[in-house]
Amino acid sequence: MPFVTASTQRGPYDVILVGSGAGSGQAAYTLCMEGVRVLMLEAGRRYTPAHESPMFQTPDMAPLGGADTPDKDKGFYDATVDGGWNVPGEPYVSVPDQWGGHFTWWRARMLGGRTNHWGRISLRNGPYDFKPRSRDGLGFDWPITYDDVAPYYDKVELLIGVYGGDTSLENTPAGPGDTLLPPPKPIVSDHLLMKHAPKLGIPVLPGRRAVLTRAQDHRTIPAKLHPGNPRAQKILTEAMQKRSPCLWATPCGRGCAVAANYQSPTVHLPPALATGNLDIITDAMVYEVTMGKNGRATGVRFVDAKTGKHEHVTGRVVVLGASAYESARILLNSKSGQFPNGLANSSGLVGRYVLDTVGSSVSAQIPLLESLPPLNEDAADGLQVYVPWWLYKENLAHKVPFPRGYHIEYGGGRGMPSVGTFTGLEWLTGGSYGKKFKEDARRYYGSFVYMDGRGAMVPNDNSYVDIDPKVKDKFGIPVLRIHWQWGDYEQRQAVHMQETFGALAEAMGGRVTSPIVTDPLRAVAPGGYMIHEVGGTIMGASARSSVTNRWSQTWDVPNLFVADGGVFPYNADKNPTLTIMALSWRMSDHILDRMRRREI
Amino acid sequence: MTDRRTTLKLVIAAAAAMPALRARATNYRDRLEPGASAPGDLRQFEPTAHGYGPDPDLVKAYERGAFWPLTMNAQQRQLAATLSDLIIPEDDHSPAASAVGVVDFIDEWISAPYPQQRADRAIVLNGFGWLDEQSQRHYQQPFARLNETQQRAVCDPVCDLSRASAQLREPARFFATYRNLTAAGFYTTVAGRKDLQYIGNVALTHFDGPPVELLRKLGLA
Numbered sequence: 097m098p099f100v101t102a103s104t105q106r107g108p109y110d111v112i113l114v115g116s117g118a119g120s121g122q123a124a125y126t127l128c129m130e131g132v133r134v135l136m137l138e139a140g141r142r143y144t145p146a147h148e149s150p151m152f153q154t155p156d157m158a159p160l161g162g163a164d165t166p167d168k169d170k171g172f173y174d175a176t177v178d179g180g181w182n183v184p185g186e187p188y189v190s191v192p193d194q195w196g197g198h199f200t201w202w203r204a205r206m207l208g209g210r211t212n213h214w215g216r217i218s219l220r221n222g223p224y225d226f227k228p229r230s231r232d233g234l235g236f237d238w239p240i241t242y243d244d245v246a247p248y249y250d251k252v253e254l255l256i257g258v259y260g261g262d263t264s265l266e267n268t269p270a271g272p273g274d275t276l277l278p279p280p281k282p283i284v285s286d287h288l289l290m291k292h293a294p295k296l297g298i299p300v301l302p303g304r305r306a307v308l309t310r311a312q313d314h315r316t317i318p319a320k321l322h323p324g325n326p327r328a329q330k331i332l333t334e335a336m337q338k339r340s341p342c343l344w345a346t347p348c349g350r351g352c353a354v355a356a357n358y359q360s361p362t363v364h365l366p367p368a369l370a371t372g373n374l375d376i377i378t379d380a381m382v383y384e385v386t387m388g389k390n391g392r393a394t395g396v397r398f399v400d401a402k403t404g405k406h407e408h409v410t411g412r413v414v415v416l417g418a419s420a421y422e423s424a425r426i427l428l429n430s431k432s433g434q435f436p437n438g439l440a441n442s443s444g445l446v447g448r449y450v451l452d453t454v455g456s457s458v459s460a461q462i463p464l465l466e467s468l469p470p471l472n473e474d475a476a477d478g479l480q481v482y483v484p485w486w487l488y489k490e491n492l493a494h495k496v497p498f499p500r501g502y503h504i505e506y507g508g509g510r511g512m513p514s515v516g517t518f519t520g521l522e523w524l525t526g527g528s529y530g531k532k533f534k535e536d537a538r539r540y541y542g543s544f545v546y547m548d549g550r551g552a553m554v555p556n557d558n559s560y561v562d563i564d565p566k567v568k569d570k571f572g573i574p575v576l577r578i579h580w581q582w583g584d585y586e587q588r589q590a591v592h593m594q595e596t597f598g599a600l601a602e603a604m605g606g607r608v609t610s611p612i613v614t615d616p617l618r619a620v621a622p623g624g625y626m627i628h629e630v631g632g633t634i635m636g637a638s639a640r641s642s643v644t645n646r647w648s649q650t651w652d653v654p655n656l657f658v659a660d661g662g663v664f665p666y667n668a669d670k671n672p673t674l675t676i677m678a679l680s681w682r683m684s685d686h687i688l689d690r691m692r693r694r695e696i
Numbered sequence: 697m698t699d700r701r702t703t704l705k706l707v708i709a710a711a712a713a714m715p716a717l718r719a720r721a722t723n724y725r726d727r728l729e730p731g732a733s734a735p736g737d738l739r740q741f742e743p744t745a746h747g748y749g750p751d752p753d754l755v756k757a758y759e760r761g762a763f764w765p766l767t768m769n770a771q772q773r774q775l776a777a778t779l780s781d782l783i784i785p786e787d788d789h790s791p792a793a794s795a796v797g798v799v800d801f802i803d804e805w806i807s808a809p810y811p812q813q814r815a816d817r818a819i820v821l822n823g824f825g826w827l828d829e830q831s832q833r834h835y836q837q838p839f840a841r842l843n844e845t846q847q848r849a850v851c852d853p854v855c856d857l858s859r860a861s862a863q864l865r866e867p868a869r870f871f872a873t874y875r876n877l878t879a880a881g882f883y884t885t886v887a888g889r890k891d892l893q894y895i896g897n898v899a900l901t902h903f904d905g906p907p908v909e910l911l912r913k914l915g916l917a
Contacts (some may be wrong), residue, residue, distance in 0.1 A: 159752075284910070517879075527855035534891065
């Protein structure tokens, strides 16, 4: 019985693991496969994608046709449970930024956290992304290189299954050849981009997402991932055989009942549970890391969200993977006489240098795509192709007014009609109604494309989180206060996105659906919108300049580690989840090594 | 209210979620500013029900009004059906809007306890009032009793929000909202999907991409 409670737990545990998303899921997997006894604590409820994913449900089966509401911010069928931009009873304080906007913080209270609804976009950081300061003098270098992480990118891609393709471009690396699954075939609107973008010097590559475009090779991958560990190989072989390849239908963000894409509860947790080494307590809201007299962490305290009781669990090692902000909050709330500013905070940097992704979007209507014949374009649910950043040389030559770059997430097609599909067509139809409107709907359906820029953020002193002095959540835990400002570079990047997307729309013979925005502050999405929060427990080369070291281990407490995006000292344009998993696997290997040597 | 012209944003990036009826403007700052205020009869309607909460059963199929009561009276429903069918009438491809449950969809929408829907409620019910008032003034009949030529004469001046005179801006906003809702209700049904020749949402063993002949015809191969 792997799901336990504070009273039925089966300690002693080697590792107490806080959280169950990408970072924690990976840590549980790696540690349990090597025989380590892990207790995982998840703040939300148990969640079973096989039974709870609304995979083929149509909008007419949902209230309001599935439209988004404050209860379900990304639509009724979004997998998120008990979360979104607001979590009832769990407020946070967001200090207005320089133009009156706010950072908004997406959370999920469920097993697997935000991995259940994420976009599955899985891009590797490149060599430049680990050494940005060395390249342009800004921000911080990571204390590790691409080569340190590359073997772990290989392993994660083999484990979770990532499709992708050609990777010959600068700072857009891939593994040694066999780590990626074949990319899905492009749809009509993808071909349109592939034809026209190169004329503007913009490359188009196969997308990369954690979706099984074919069954995983369960005969060879387990031995590659777990050499010399036949039991782990057997467990992984069975787990891989239980996953289905993509059904080429239904959005990944609803969750996948057949485990054809990556989410922690379908990919990381089943094999970890099959080892018998993983116990999980759900509804466990962790708020403090407890310390022994020897300067080592002894465990964590949590509130049982169902009973309100406060509990304490112990282990040899504590790993925080609660999300970048939530892990910083736990450390800052772990105050004591010995640590008056919070735990692992001798540098004063816990909560500092938080980062998100620069976002800006343009959509366009394309006459060539009007009135197409019937086509099933559900494909892999998007990102069959994408545009990696292509102006690295121009960055160095100062030919673009910002030092880093962005990639373009592109899409279109004859997807399932939703409540928003025919909203606001007057600019095309002249306000038609009656039979003419129905003709217009047939004509314009599927003729839209969108371009979403996803850009790098240079860390700045004005973006940080601390503990609000007054506000507490329903459990009585002091809440996070988020301070946020975009720097000039991020704003200029957003304007560049807008202008580039406008040019692309024109090159494709289309018309943008709203004017290109050239005011920098208006072009950039508010902080948090991209749900790529990282930083706050950044890794670095010294205890003065960072919270964690090259192994994601806190400098101050040798048996305390961070498994989530908190360790990122820089957020490149690449979506962070794949890197979170690679770093967590690397951290877990280090924990195993130190445990075997009895150092922790 | 958000500018509905800046629209059609199929979001997959962060979450692969359902696109909202509310348009997604590119201009992020404007989205944060309070929009034009809705006509002011919100106080007449205090929702008695709560929403479906942050953890509804997603697998179940719901009837309209499963979470909160429908609130239109018979007269309003008649007007709603008339206007929906004026916007989406029966043709060779598919039935009229009211034949596939669009009135229930709109009733559920404007009866919902959420802020966007409550704002739309005010727009829709005020708009109903305006329609009947115009109909009475010009034809001495309520809108639902007019013939189609008369109905069009009432609607034509307000059917395009972007070209409506300042005087008619509110009724034009109503008409745009109502057309959006009618289309939302209609094209999310089986009949609506069939009309558009949407053929996805079925499990496939492989995905082949578009036929090469089509790509050639489009100059893309």
